[in-house]
Amino acid sequence: MMRKSLKLACREYKATVKSKGFIIGLILAPIFMGGSLIAFALLKDRVDTRDKNVVIVDRSGVIAPVLLTAAQTRNAEELHDTKGKKIKPAYVFTITAPEAEDPGAQRFELSERVRQGAIHAFVEIGEHVVHPGENPDTSRITYHAKNAAMDEVRSWMGWPINNELRRLRVTEAGIDESKVRDLFHWANVEGMGLVSRDVQTGRIRSAKRSSEIEALIIPIITMMLMFMMVMMNVPGMLHSVMEEKTQRIAEVLLGSIKPFDFMMGKLFSGVAVALTISAVYLSGIVFVVHRMAYEQYIPFHVLPWFLVFMFLAVVMMGAGAMALGATCNEAKDAQSLTLPTIMPAMICMFVYIPVAKEPLSSFATVMSLIPPFTPFLMVLRQTTPEAIPPWQPVVGLIGVVAFTLLVVWFAGRIFRVAILMQGMPPKLSNIVRWALRG
Amino acid sequence: MDVIELDRVTKQFGKAVVAVDNLSLSVPKGSVYGFIGPNGSGKTTTLRMIMNILYPDTGVIRVFGAPQVGACMDRIGYMPEERGLYKRMKVRELLRFYGELKGGRRVNQAVDEWLRKLDLSDWGHKKLETLSKGMSQKVQFIATVVTRPDIVILDEPFSGLDPVNAEVLKDAVLELQDQGTTVIFSTHDMNVAERMCDFIFMIHRGKKVLDGTLNAIQDQYGCDTIRIRTEQGASALQNLEGVDKVNDYGQVQELHMAPACDAQAVLATIMSRTAVRRFDLVRPSLHDIFVRIAGPEAREVNHDA
Known part of the structure; x- marks a missing residue:
């Protein structure tokens, strides 16, 4: 039955990436996200020149x-x-x-x-x-x-x-x-990384200067990129399921494909779209940074983790979004359920500054090991100059994989019942009942 | 051989609504089986259970002799009551997608053939959103049958179609039957059911109330209906002894006789009041039977009981 899921995913993917909305969104999303910075850069010289x-x-x-x-x-x-x-x-x-x-x-x-x-x-x-x-x-x-x-x-x-x-x-x-100029000399305390030894030559390597770019800006950009991937895909999945339910397309498809395969097909499509977007943005960022000769700041070693965690974040939150989308009967329901769907990402946005500043603190460690937050906060911590213990990303990954499977399983149960349920409001009690009883 | 068997199937929604109640049904291979019943009687729920979209609470559904329909889903074409099509897709592209989703290979030829047959060849490259309701309905029908499934289930296939398109669709259904396909459809059009169906099944409040050939069903009621046309119309038919009810259709009236009523006596009384242009003693129509079972009077009787 995987064939049918992939067939459905293929159609969804093509329909999404071919649409004008996708192209426009691809361009506008980073503009909105970094709008204030761009506006500042463009308008910084536009000052009032009156005396x-x-x-x-x-x-x-x-x-x-x-x-x-x-x-x-x-x-x-x-x-x-x-x-x-x-x-x-x-x-x-x-x-x-x-x-x-x-x-x-x-x-x-x-x-x-x-x-x-x-x-x-x-x-x-x-x-x-x-x-x-x-x-x-x-x-x-x-x-x-x-x-x-x-x-x-x-x-x-x-x-x-x-x-x-x-x-x-x-x-x-x-x-x-x-004669006392030195009296007024202000001494800076320079931020430096740690000295290391070259494994091959045995020579001591000087410490690199620690900059705000490395300490905060790179982690924040990485986190924002993850957030953007989720925001560009997950709410769309919720609305897409709601539309297919209300337009009765879902029932037609269910004559050919099992509900779980139907949900998985849409999920695959969402993941494929997210990967496409991230490929575009990551390529763009690497290109721009390379042209500006700042490539030393790109944490290439975190890139595989980023892609894996992004994949899991989209699957985890996308499955939840589709289950909730299936419970909606009208656009108003979908609007009110969008916030709970993206809540894990929103919570990460609230706490990312303390986590980025103190990535080894107990708070940062615990938060980044809670599965719904792991994809965002673990990657954020990994991109800071601090070396987080290597077991933590691995444990975080195992936790996210297990939690994602659980979410997909429960989402499948909710989806199967709710997708044909008309006129029943998406109440928490109903959703819990469907999740538990199927 | 029965391709679909329902054995004491019950489906309940919540605690209060029993949509289908202890229903047993057998659909023979190659037949056209009509599902009739008032709105909300359980037709669509039954069809959805056959399609494995809904699961019965109790009872067993066998399709092609197997208890699980999932494995043979590709051998069943299903057209739901509400039409659901991707409006931004082009007709041919959409039909190819549905065909391939159903497991069909090289469906292009079948798509072209069906488009030609239903007079939609010129619309193959158009988007669904540009089609009229009737055209969309025909496209939905093609999507259901394009892979030549062994069973075709159509929920209200003729609703909203003009007579020309209804005729086209009727011919297509009968052609499928000629090719050995088993067709199940639900309808509110009793004339269509009478003319097309080998078997008619009526469900009312979740329970089976009729099941069999039209003749067998009508035989249950006997010749208890007088179809009459008179000079004075319905006004001459008031207070006739032995007549339970008069249905006035304008040009023609139908009289339902009480058991043991003498039709000749009724005729004599009417002739004493007005000139009779036509007088037929007939079995009740399916429409009449439907109304007797599900109409307001039946509801009153049931309520009183």
Whole structure:
């Protein structure tokens, strides 16, 4: 009867990959998934180039002139590209004498000007900014704008202000700054991998620099790829079964093929589609990364694991999706059952950051050995620079295989009963009864 | 030889609904067997159980003498009541798919032959979604028979067809029978059942209420029906002694006589009221028998009992 399953799978596969929806989805899925990154890359230079007028209320009397000078230098050097096109806004600072008697009224008046758009922001520098005393209010530097937290002027001015404060303090201490430059040198703690020995030559190999790309980005991309494979296939399987049930195609097919073979045929097709998509994406990624000379970051040793776990994830969740799809009587049912179907993938998305940061923690280990999560989290852990114990992927794989077989078996029982059941809502009690009794 | 045997088969849905109740049935090889019965009486459930799509709770179903139909699924063609076709597939492509799924090899020739026979040759390369309902139904029929199965099960094959297409399909069914195929079909059209079926089986509330040839069934009721045409129509037929019921068909009326009623006395009474243009003493039609079993009056009787 495998022949019939394959025949059905073949038809489904051809119908899927030939459709315009598939081609469009193939292109759009990574765009949606990485949409924010792409948008950021495309729009990063599209900044507001209008001048930023900022009023300085300098109660210390020593910082404002420095800011003016720094801003003039910046405006002269950074505003235009090589073709003379303005690419950044000019920072135009104006100094205002501080109101001694009623500073609150002055702040309100300046705030009103910001609200009206007359100025972009105002900055107030505390009287004792050079020598902060016990009262922090008199040494604060406050920046007031409509969206101060994200304001680039505020970020920019930190550097010239602190440079000047340092210079003033060193000078007051009677020290020649040029002689104590090392005092201000910031030492980085570099992240490095472990030193290893070449098995053939016996020579010690230097440790590789550990980067964020290796530590987080590669695992996350791998995990997202797995997530994408599931999201592009599993909900589709649910809806496809529901459609074939409601359009009565299922009953016609059941005159030729047993329900379990019918389900397996659709499952094979889903897996074949997932493998096709992953082949396209993986080839694309390898090609792009190779062109960018970053191939050292591709974890080729994890690729076979990725493919095996992806296969199992699609079979496991696809079987569940088809069983649930068979219980649906209308599109509304299918919509409400989509979330439970993809729940394992969603849960993995919620926990992937702590797992990627601490892949050897108890939490990461336990989560990655729970079969519904194993395909996602084990691959995620395997792609981090940390060496996870070799037994864990093997145990995880055995667990997923056993769990997948169990899911397929139960799904087959539900599918057989539910696919012809009309008018009975997909209630949990019914689904459990069908799973247990067949 | 019986190709299908049902032995005390029962199928229940939930606790309340007994769809098929202790049903026994034998379908001889090469016969055309008609399943009739009101909506929800258990026809489709019975057909689905024969196809092994549903499993009986109790009882045994044998097809070709074997208790499991799964192994010989390819020898049975099944057309469900609701038509289910992949609308985006092309007709010829779809028929080839169904044929090959059924185990057929080199089905192209058979597909072309059937398309020609059912006047669909010009539509072979068209998508299903462009076909009319009648055409889709014919395509579904071809999908059922394209591999020349030994048994063909058709659930309501004639519903929704215009008279021309119904005639085409009827000829195709009879041609299958000529070639030795056993045909089972369900229908609500009593005329079709009367004219086409070697055997008629009626199921009502899950129980078998009729089973046999048309003659045998009608013999059970005897000549208890007067088919009459008069000058004054149904108005002249009120309150006739010995007549249980008058069915008015407009041009013709049918009178059901009570047991021991004298037809000559009834005729004499009617002639005293109006001129009689036609008077036949006949056995009840299948339609009449159906209504007597499943109609409102029967339900009242059953309810009272």
